[in-house]
Amino acid sequence: MNTRSPLAAFAAFALSLTPLVAAHAALPKGARAPDFSAQGALGGKPFSFNLKQALKRGPVVLYFYPKAFTQGCTLEAHAFADASADFAKAGATVVGMSNDDVATLTRFSTEACRDKFAVASATPALIKAYDVDLQQGGKSTGLTDRTSYVIAPDGKITLVHSDMDYRDHVKLTLAAVQAMHHAHH
DSSP states (O other), X not given: OOOOOXXXXXXXXXXXXXXXXXXXXXXXXXXBOOOOXXXXXXXXXXXXXXXXXXHTTSOEEEEEOSOTXXXXXXXXXXXXXXXXXXXXXXXXXXXXXXXXXXXXXXXXXXXXXXXXXXXXXXXXXXXXXXXXXXXXXXXXXXXXXXXXXXXXXXXXXXXXXEOSOGGGHHHHHHHHHHHHHHHXX
C-alpha cells in the first residue's frame, strides 16, 4: 500500500522533471547577461550591436531564433515588428539573434522584420554563453533554440522564455518591459 499523500507524490514527480527543465532552461532569471558585440542588419543596412551600449538606453529584448526565413521564425519576426512601437514606448531595444550570416540577415531585416528592429549573427561562443544551443538527439545542430531574454539596464536577466512555439515570445517580453517601464515612471 502506498502511504504517500497525493501532494507528496506530485512533488516527487515534479522533482523528477527538474533535470529535463534545467537542461532546456537557458540562463536563469536574475543572472547577469553576458556582454557581447555582434554584426547584423537593421532595415537592410549593416548594423553593429553592443549589449552594454544598448543597456544604457534601456532594457533589451534579446530573442534567439533558429533560422531566418523559416515559417516560425518569419512569423515571430512579423509579431515583433507589429509590436515594435509598443516596445519603443516602453524604452526597450529589440534584437533578434540567429547563427545566420550577415547577408541573410540583411534580407531578413527588411522582408521579415519589416525594417522595425535589428537582427544580428550569433557566433558559436555567443550561443554557448547564452545557453541556446539547439540540440537534436543530444548533439548540437549549430542553430539556436527559440529563447527570449529581457535584460534590465543593470545587465540582469528579468525574464526568460524558452519555447520552440513562437507565439508567446512577443506577448511575454512586451509585458516584462512594460512592467519595468511602469515601475520606473
